[in-house]
Amino acid sequence: MIHQDAKKKFTAIVGEVNYLDSKQSLVAYSYDATPNYQALPDAVIKPRNTKEVSEIVKVCNEYKIPIVPRGNATNLCAGTCPLEGGLVMIFTLMNEIIELDEENLTVTVQPGLITLDMINAVEAKGLFYPPDPSSMKISTIAGNINEGSGGLRGLKYGVTRDYVIALEVVLPNGNIIRTGGKLAKDVAGYDFTRLMVGSEGTLGIITEATFKLIPKPETKKTMLALYDSLEAAGRTVSKIIANKIIPTTLEFLDQPTIRVVEDFAKIGLPTDVGAVLLIEQDGPLEVVERDIKRMAEICQEENALSVQIAQTDEEGTALTTARRSALSALARLKPTTILEDATVPRSKIAEMVREIEVIAKRNNVQICTFGHAGDGNLHPTCMTDARDKEEMHRVEKAFEEIFEKAIQLGGTITGEHGVGVMKSPYLAWKLGEEGVEAMKTLKMAFDPNNIMNPGKMFAKETRKRVVVSR
Amino acid sequence: MSTTNERQQELAIDMKAGMDYDELMNCMRCGFCLPSCPTYRESGGNEAASPRGRIALMKAVVDGIMEPDEDFEKQLSLCLGCRACEPACPSGVKYGHLLEAARDIIQKKKKHSLPVRMVRSLVFNQLFPKPNRMRTVSSLLWFYQKTGIQKIAQATHLTKIAPGNLSIMEKVLPQVPSPSQLKNRPTHVAAEGKVKQKVAFFSGCLMDTMFMDTNDATLFILSKSNCEIVIPEKQNCCGALHAHSGEKDGAKALAKENILAFENVKADFIVSNAGGCGALLVEYGHLLKDDPEWAERAKVFSARVKDISEILLAVGMPKMVLDEQIVTYQDSCHLRNVMGTFSAPRRLLQQIEGVTFTEMKDADRCCGSAGVYNIIEQEMSMQILDVKMEQAKATKARTLVTANPGCLLQMKLGIERAGLQKDVRAVHIVDLLAEAVKKGE
Ligand SMILES: Cc1cc2nc3c(=O)[nH]c(=O)nc-3n(C[C@H](O)[C@H](O)[C@H](O)COP(=O)(O)OP(=O)(O)OC[C@H]3O[C@@H](n4cnc5c(N)ncnc54)[C@H](O)[C@@H]3O)c2cc1C
Ligand code: SF4
Ligand code: SF4
Numbered sequence: 001m002i003h004q005d006a007k008k009k010f011t012a013i014v015g016e017v018n019y020l021d022s023k024q025s026l027v028a029y030s031y032d033a034t035p036n037y038q039a040l041p042d043a044v045i046k047p048r049n050t051k052e053v054s055e056i057v058k059v060c061n062e063y064k065i066p067i068v069p070r071g072n073a074t075n076l077c078a079g080t081c082p083l084e085g086g087l088v089m090i091f092t093l094m095n096e097i098i099e100l101d102e103e104n105l106t107v108t109v110q111p112g113l114i115t116l117d118m119i120n121a122v123e124a125k126g127l128f129y130p131p132d133p134s135s136m137k138i139s140t141i142a143g144n145i146n147e148g149s150g151g152l153r154g155l156k157y158g159v160t161r162d163y164v165i166a167l168e169v170v171l172p173n174g175n176i177i178r179t180g181g182k183l184a185k186d187v188a189g190y191d192f193t194r195l196m197v198g199s200e201g202t203l204g205i206i207t208e209a210t211f212k213l214i215p216k217p218e219t220k221k222t223m224l225a226l227y228d229s230l231e232a233a234g235r236t237v238s239k240i241i242a243n244k245i246i247p248t249t250l251e252f253l254d255q256p257t258i259r260v261v262e263d264f265a266k267i268g269l270p271t272d273v274g275a276v277l278l279i280e281q282d283g284p285l286e287v288v289e290r291d292i293k294r295m296a297e298i299c300q301e302e303n304a305l306s307v308q309i310a311q312t313d314e315e316g317t318a319l320t321t322a323r324r325s326a327l328s329a330l331a332r333l334k335p336t337t338i339l340e341d342a343t344v345p346r347s348k349i350a351e352m353v354r355e356i357e358v359i360a361k362r363n364n365v366q367i368c369t370f371g372h373a374g375d376g377n378l379h380p381t382c383m384t385d386a387r388d389k390e391e392m393h394r395v396e397k398a399f400e401e402i403f404e405k406a407i408q409l410g411g412t413i414t415g416e417h418g419v420g421v422m423k424s425p426y427l428a429w430k431l432g433e434e435g436v437e438a439m440k441t442l443k444m445a446f447d448p449n450n451i452m453n454p455g456k457m458f459a460k461e462t463r464k465r466v467v468v469s470r
Numbered sequence: 471m472s473t474t475n476e477r478q479q480e481l482a483i484d485m486k487a488g489m490d491y492d493e494l495m496n497c498m499r500c501g502f503c504l505p506s507c508p509t510y511r512e513s514g515g516n517e518a519a520s521p522r523g524r525i526a527l528m529k530a531v532v533d534g535i536m537e538p539d540e541d542f543e544k545q546l547s548l549c550l551g552c553r554a555c556e557p558a559c560p561s562g563v564k565y566g567h568l569l570e571a572a573r574d575i576i577q578k579k580k581k582h583s584l585p586v587r588m589v590r591s592l593v594f595n596q597l598f599p600k601p602n603r604m605r606t607v608s609s610l611l612w613f614y615q616k617t618g619i620q621k622i623a624q625a626t627h628l629t630k631i632a633p634g635n636l637s638i639m640e641k642v643l644p645q646v647p648s649p650s651q652l653k654n655r656p657t658h659v660a661a662e663g664k665v666k667q668k669v670a671f672f673s674g675c676l677m678d679t680m681f682m683d684t685n686d687a688t689l690f691i692l693s694k695s696n697c698e699i700v701i702p703e704k705q706n707c708c709g710a711l712h713a714h715s716g717e718k719d720g721a722k723a724l725a726k727e728n729i730l731a732f733e734n735v736k737a738d739f740i741v742s743n744a745g746g747c748g749a750l751l752v753e754y755g756h757l758l759k760d761d762p763e764w765a766e767r768a769k770v771f772s773a774r775v776k777d778i779s780e781i782l783l784a785v786g787m788p789k790m791v792l793d794e795q796i797v798t799y800q801d802s803c804h805l806r807n808v809m810g811t812f813s814a815p816r817r818l819l820q821q822i823e824g825v826t827f828t829e830m831k832d833a834d835r836c837c838g839s840a841g842v843y844n845i846i847e848q849e850m851s852m853q854i855l856d857v858k859m860e861q862a863k864a865t866k867a868r869t870l871v872t873a874n875p876g877c878l879l880q881m882k883l884g885i886e887r888a889g890l891q892k893d894v895r896a897v898h899i900v901d902l903l904a905e906a907v908k909k910g911e
Pocket of ligand 3: 506519524
């Protein structure tokens with residue numbers, strides 16, 4: 001419950017209409033895209049500018065009211081589920097492009113701007129913002145920054161982290177700070193910009209962000225290679241990189257995923273092959289043509305069943321769009337879809353996918369895998385039913401084993417979706433107890449009252465490593 | 471305990487029993503549907519007014535997290551039922567079915583005031599399902615003016631209708647045919663040349679009375695395109711208005727009558743010329759899925775239904791000519807989102823000599839008509855309509871084409887509201903095609 005005095009202060013700051021506490025509003029902001037998590041906040045608040053954010057935070061700090069900043073809640077780690085109640089803060093009234101600076105090649109925006117709206121605005125000026133999470137149609141910029149989101153173009157161009165150069169942040173005490181700037185070089189003190197990326201709303205509230213942009217690549221070509229075995233696809237990936245070609249996109253789908261995607265997108269994917277690689281290159285025409293030709297040869301050398309180069313932009317877009325819909329298409333199979341993003345060095349992909357298959361079988365659960373072959377970011381996705389408690393238990397066990405294996409192979413528990421609540425028990429597996437301790441110390445320095453998105457990232461109880469019997 | 475509370479508890483129990491929980495669970499909450507939802511956009515991004523939000527609200531009621539309070543009913547009522555969220559949903563959630571089920575349950579528990587009951591009964595029981603009455607009540611216009619719906623509405627605040635708008639509404643209603651015209655409806659029309667396709671025509675209730683000219687135009691162009699047409703006499707209103715207003719039983723009864731009427735008619739397809747009707751016809755299979763005697767027959771019926779534009783495109787149109795002009799097209803939500811028809815009407819318009827087809831921005835977004843939505847949720851409806859008119863204006867089109875009577879009236883209303891009567895007209899696509907065929911002869 002929000003204290004009456006606090007409520008009065010909140011409504012004085014944002015106005016009655018921007019403070020919602022009807023039951024309906026509480027329910028509507030009680031979840032995100034993570035299956036099986038739901039908790040009601042005490043109220044929802046819509047600030048209109050940085051100053052209001054700062055004032056709200058000060059009240060929260062005074063009354064020790066938790067704040068959960070929320071973009072559009074597409075995250076998959078229960079990062080915006082208000083587990084400890086409090087205020088959900090939304091940025092629908094802060095979604096403007098503040099400046100598109102064509103001289104410095106930067107764009108400065110408010111936190112609630114939809115990623116795709118920014119991409120469209122930037123591309124209209126012949127510029128390019130490469131990070132493209134599959135959820136970009138609805139995800140917000142601040143959500144992307146706080147999860148450190150990546151996308152299909154990550155292999156060649158990097159992820160959100162590589163493009164954020166300046167931020168305005170409201171700290172948990174209400175102070176407003178600015179980090180970074182429109183600078184290529186800047187070593188004045190700690191790199192707070194980088195610290196905020198992937199901080200999952202636990203360190204402060206982002207109220208403005210500046211991204212660097214690059215010129216828009218002149219051309220783009222897409223191709224699709226089919227394999228009867230995953231190993232052959234894996235070898236192709238390694239060989240392409242060994243040939244010193246960095247494609248924009250190198251995605252793979254395993255067989256069950258292909259079938260479901262085809263069922264949804266109906267673009268003529270063959271459903272009887274073992275694996276599919278979706279490859280894209282962009283840049284100057286000569287380079288694109290040369291690279292695509294060479295990559296097609298490599299696919300053939302590694303025994304691809306067929307290699308098909310999209311003849312038109314529409315064909316290419318249809319292929320990438322289908323890949324983007326993979327997760328949601330899988331969701332058609334069963335009521336509950338649990339997606340993880342275990343990541344391994346790219347040379348270990350085939351081994352990891354095979355191991356996922358073994359683990360799924362051993363635990364008697366259904367797991368499909370697709371992901372970013374180019375950067376080793378895999379999406380093992382489990383189709384299940386949250387009502388079946390016994391099965392859910394087996395699902396959890398399977399994922400534990402998958403994380404275990406990923407780390408064994410030199411990987412990590414999450415490549416782009418963040419830790420949130422979902423993966424907090426496993427954080428120590430990646431960082432070690434000392435690593436988690438150091439992070440907690442940092443968090444306490446910023447947020448001594450633990451009001452910023454409490455319960456996220458750091459679990460109350462850390463999962464002991466399971467011993468996998470082989 | 472107060473009566474509202476009791477009512478809410480009963481409603482919660484009915485929701486628990488009556489909602490398809492699997493379908494509620496199928497929503498993975500990815501949010502992909504949000505950008506396509508007009509009420510989400512027009513409410514400035516209110517999650518509760520989005521498809522994901524409404525599904526969460528329904529599920530919360532079923533889960534017992536939330537009472538089905540007045541807010542809840544209002545939120546479901548604010549939904550246009552345009553189903554733009556469905557094609558956007560990669561998980562294939564059947565939002566429309568969830569909405570219809572919830573509205574049906576709420577409707578059954580509703581204690582309407584006497585005048586509202588009278589109006590509902592008049593519309594749902596006495597008028598629409600009775601073809602003869604639809605005809606003898608010589609026109610809907612008459613119905614609007616003479617039954618005193620306007621007075622009842624005002625007296626009961628049933629509709630929050632601004633008198634100004636009602637009078638515009640009356641202005642945009644079409645010229646109604648005379649009772650004698652209404653009586654002599656054809657049951658068979660021969661193809662003009664060699665028969666390419668034999669079709670059965672679903673004539674509809676409103677379409678065969680208030681919009682009779684459009685039905686005649688439909689028969690005319692079908693015949694010109696060498697289709698032989700049968701028009702079964704025993705058919706009835708499709709039931710869409712019932713289904714969307716939570717009168718599911720009424721809709722089912724009508725569905726059965728129609729299945730019977732068309733079952734033994736030898737024809738390749740059942741043609742519909744109104745997006746809203748067609749969409750319910752293709753969903754008879756779902757509507758009657760729990761009725762062992764009818765489920766299979768309903769499925770067979772639904773599989774035969776096609777929109778007029780698809781048929782015309784397939785068989786080929788005679789030469790069509792119009793004066794030089796820009797034409798734009800407003801999708802009928804149900805035609806596009808439920809029947810999946812969107813390119814056929816556009817391609818037909820592009821075939822008309824003299825016409826420059828210009829796509830309007832967000833043509834696929836609901837115009838705000840949505841059955842009786844523009845009367846019940848007038849404020850939101852008009853907000854949506856005014857945005858639509860800006861977009862229509864930007865195309866510089868002289869003719870604004872639609873494929874559903876409700877949308878057509880709404881467009882006409884929009885044109886009046888925007889003061890564009892002199893420069894822009896709204897027409898049903900078959901009326902325009904018929905005009906172009908005649909001019910091309
Ligand atoms: C179908 C689907 C596909 C996806 N594909 C991808 C993909 O390809 N790549 C990828 O990386 N992710 C993907 N995701 C995950 C998700 O979309 C991303 O994490 C996205 O960046 C979240 O954005 P959002 O606006 O929804 O943020 P939210 O989910 O609302 O929030 C994410 C985090 O940011 C915090 N936050 C939000 N706004 C602020 C703010 N102003 N200040 C401080 N903290 C804030 C929240 O507290 C939360 O911790 C996918 C998700 C779905 C459902
Ligand atoms: S797109 Fe479908 S699955 Fe995703 S939130 Fe909307 S209804 Fe749910
Ligand atoms: S039917 Fe239309 S208005 Fe209703 S939730 Fe879906 S998109 Fe929104």
